[in-house]
Amino acid sequence: MPEIPSRRGLLLGTAALGAGAFLTACTSNETKEAAGSTDNQAAAADDKPGKKVTIGFAGPQADHGWLNAINVNARERAKKYSDVTLDITEGSNDTAAQIGQIDTLINKKVDVLVILPADGKAMTQAGLKAMRAGIPVVNLDRVFASPQAYRCWVGGDNYGMGLNAGHYIGELLKDKKNAKVVELSGPDNLELTKQRTQGFDDALKNYPNIKKVARQQAEFTVETGQAKMAQILQAQKSFDAMWNHDDDQGVGALRAIDQAGRDDFVMVGGAGALSAMEAIQSDNSVLKATVLYPPTMAASAIDLARALGQGKGVSGLAEHEIPTSLTLYSAVVTKDNVKEYLPTGFK
Amino acid sequence: MTQPAPSDQLGGPGAGPPLELGKDDPGPAAPGGTRFFRPDLRTLALLGVLAALILVGGLTRPDEFLATTNLQLVLVQSSVIGVVTVGMTFVIMSGGIDLSVGAVVALSSVWATTVATQDFGFTGILFTAVLVGLGCGLVNGVLIAYGQMVPFIATLAMMVSARGLALLITDGNTQIVTVESVLDLGSRSSYVLGIPPLVMVFALVTVVGWLVLNRTTFGRRTVAVGGNAEAARLAGIDVRRQRLYLYLLSGLCCGIAAFLLVVLSGSGQNTNGNLYELDAIAAAIIGGTLLTGGRGTIVGSVLGVLIFTTITNIFALNNLQSDVQQIAKGAIIVVAVLVQRRSAQHTT
Numbered sequence: 001m002p003e004i005p006s007r008r009g010l011l012l013g014t015a016a017l018g019a020g021a022f023l024t025a026c027t028s029n030e031t032k033e034a035a036g037s038t039d040n041q042a043a044a045a046d047d048k049p050g051k052k053v054t055i056g057f058a059g060p061q062a063d064h065g066w067l068n069a070i071n072v073n074a075r076e077r078a079k080k081y082s083d084v085t086l087d088i089t090e091g092s093n094d095t096a097a098q099i100g101q102i103d104t105l106i107n108k109k110v111d112v113l114v115i116l117p118a119d120g121k122a123m124t125q126a127g128l129k130a131m132r133a134g135i136p137v138v139n140l141d142r143v144f145a146s147p148q149a150y151r152c153w154v155g156g157d158n159y160g161m162g163l164n165a166g167h168y169i170g171e172l173l174k175d176k177k178n179a180k181v182v183e184l185s186g187p188d189n190l191e192l193t194k195q196r197t198q199g200f201d202d203a204l205k206n207y208p209n210i211k212k213v214a215r216q217q218a219e220f221t222v223e224t225g226q227a228k229m230a231q232i233l234q235a236q237k238s239f240d241a242m243w244n245h246d247d248d249q250g251v252g253a254l255r256a257i258d259q260a261g262r263d264d265f266v267m268v269g270g271a272g273a274l275s276a277m278e279a280i281q282s283d284n285s286v287l288k289a290t291v292l293y294p295p296t297m298a299a300s301a302i303d304l305a306r307a308l309g310q311g312k313g314v315s316g317l318a319e320h321e322i323p324t325s326l327t328l329y330s331a332v333v334t335k336d337n338v339k340e341y342l343p344t345g346f347k
Numbered sequence: 348m349t350q351p352a353p354s355d356q357l358g359g360p361g362a363g364p365p366l367e368l369g370k371d372d373p374g375p376a377a378p379g380g381t382r383f384f385r386p387d388l389r390t391l392a393l394l395g396v397l398a399a400l401i402l403v404g405g406l407t408r409p410d411e412f413l414a415t416t417n418l419q420l421v422l423v424q425s426s427v428i429g430v431v432t433v434g435m436t437f438v439i440m441s442g443g444i445d446l447s448v449g450a451v452v453a454l455s456s457v458w459a460t461t462v463a464t465q466d467f468g469f470t471g472i473l474f475t476a477v478l479v480g481l482g483c484g485l486v487n488g489v490l491i492a493y494g495q496m497v498p499f500i501a502t503l504a505m506m507v508s509a510r511g512l513a514l515l516i517t518d519g520n521t522q523i524v525t526v527e528s529v530l531d532l533g534s535r536s537s538y539v540l541g542i543p544p545l546v547m548v549f550a551l552v553t554v555v556g557w558l559v560l561n562r563t564t565f566g567r568r569t570v571a572v573g574g575n576a577e578a579a580r581l582a583g584i585d586v587r588r589q590r591l592y593l594y595l596l597s598g599l600c601c602g603i604a605a606f607l608l609v610v611l612s613g614s615g616q617n618t619n620g621n622l623y624e625l626d627a628i629a630a631a632i633i634g635g636t637l638l639t640g641g642r643g644t645i646v647g648s649v650l651g652v653l654i655f656t657t658i659t660n661i662f663a664l665n666n667l668q669s670d671v672q673q674i675a676k677g678a679i680i681v682v683a684v685l686v687q688r689r690s691a692q693h694t695t
Contacts, residue, residue: 231663
């Protein structure tokens with residue numbers, strides 16, 4: 001053990017410092033353009049400044065691209081209105097923590113609450129409590145167990161996603177005898193995965209020439225997408241089309257397809273990530289379409305919350321009040337219409 | 348199915364005492380584990396399980412399962428978790444545990460794929476991944492060796508905070524790699540004699556790990572510390588420094604694994620490496636490593652990894668869903684440990 005710093009010690013120390021400096025310089029993710037914003041969207045029907053509204057927003061931890069886009073959409077939409085103040089909580093996946101955050105928002109006496117629960121069923125009581133306290137709740141996407149827990153629900157259509165993906169593939173393959181399709185699903189422990197698969201299967205029933213030959217589940221992550229797709233490709237020497245439930249895991253699936261050197265089928269994605277839309281636009285991979293699960297629903301939720309706070313209806317509809325339920329359409333994005341949707345793509 | 352690891356092991360040391368000349372240190376006072384018993388029924392039992400799996404795969408889907416491409420696939424899918432498991436085996440053998448491996452892989456892969464890092468190209472990505480892994484290992488090691496923290500707690504803290512930092516860096520986004528040289532490493536065109544580069548790295552880590560454990564003072568000290576830390580200290584081993592090195596080693600393995608994962612998936616995501624800690628521990632355990640330390644083999648751990656990947660492969664080829672796979676994995680862990688206990692009783 002050397003008592004004074006040895007030459008080796010000094011060298012190691014300098015190297016460590018240098019390495020540290022290099023690493024700290026490498027955490028930046030700044031790029032030139034920001035994506036996933038709602039900049040070019042149609043402005044809300046009635047964006048004349050009205051009564052001031054404070055909207056409380058509670059969502060889960062934004063640990064993947066889609067949820068992050070939800071937060072971005074909500075924030076940017078709220079910024080558009082001079083009469084809206086957005087009180088957004090730190091996202092949490094823990095039901096107890098999220099209930100606490102909603103309690104805080106209730107105590108702050110916000111005018112309207114927008115809640116995207118980490119778990120819809122488990123959070124029902126929090127919604128009920130807010131409604132009883134006289135604060136209308138806009139329930140975003142993951143639905144509460146009781147309709148009493150929200151004034152208005154707005155969300156995506158998982159069944160419709162599967163249906164539209166199935167119809168798109170069906171139309172592509174309808175003239176092909178003994179066509180084969182495969183499915184790369186999300187985690188089976190989620191209700192939404194079952195709905196998506198159900199929709200997909202129901203759509204394929206309209207095309208008796210098409211058979212689903214394989215289905216594997218990934219976990220909405222790139223890593224599992226790559227692993228499961230690699231297995232499917234090994235198991236199925238030839239098929240005509242595949243549907244992948246989620247564009248995040250689709251990054252991995254495309255990687256596996258690329259690594260296996262396969263290009264003999266058409267791939268349809270899901271959710272609408274920016275990378276998927278760019279791949280569709282450049283048209284140089286098997287990915288030819290993606291079925292949306294639009295994160296712009298968060299912007300719509302802010303619109304609805306503002307209308308609720310100001311006691312207005314949705315203009316363009318005859319009703320005096322906003323509807324209790326709004327299911328969004330899962331559009332199929334292809335090369336032909338991708339330009340229109342590109343700004344809504346999330347990273 | 349032959350891969351470098353087992354053949355290397357079986358053809359290796361035979362029954363002779365594997366002590367290297369001139370390198371002997373004050374000597375492990377603790378029992379040297381399996382090294383004096385080289386018929387090694389445990390490893391044979393694992394090979395038996397693997398052979399049974401291969402039989403099942405070969406019978407159910409002969410054309411797909413027994414293809415060269417499938418062997419490549421299984422080995423590639425094993426390589427990331429395999430490298431992590433080699434590091435984990437060292438840590439567990441010393442009586443410790445590293446719960447942070449999955450989170451460290453996530454953090455390393457994410458840090459190595461930021462826009463800023465990708466500007467530095469291939470070396471930047473590789474360097475960052477390894478360095479971040481080492482850094483996390485260093486923190487773990489210092490906390491455990493010199494801060495007197497229980498490994499379970501220290502690495503649990505690292506697991507939570509590394510995941511948090513990974514999320515902070517990505518902001519929940521998927522960071523896609525655009526550096527061609529990194530992506531090419533995962534493509535079929537870069538296979539050498541049919542061997543994917545990722546598998547070569549895995550094999551190299553396995554061989555080096557085996558050599559370090561069985562042929563160096565460092566390896567004997569690891570076994571000694573795990574067998575009886577107090578006896579090891581009395582025998583003149585700097586137990587603290589040994590522990591520090593071991594967590595550094597685990598961190599290094601995580602860094603290498605993170606780089607492999609970046610090559611494989613072409614991206615960095617904060618969800619990477621999910622539950623790797625459990626997979627690595629399970630593989631080490633069915634490979635015959637004692638959770639209390641003092642005994643274990645690299646070959647056993649690698650066989651454990653291969654068994655798990657082969658199960659996943661067989662189930663996927665037969666289009667069975669993940670729920671069944673998980674049940675089968677649980678059952679395999681129980682059976683493997685029971686079989687090994689039996690064979691251990693026969694030998695000792």
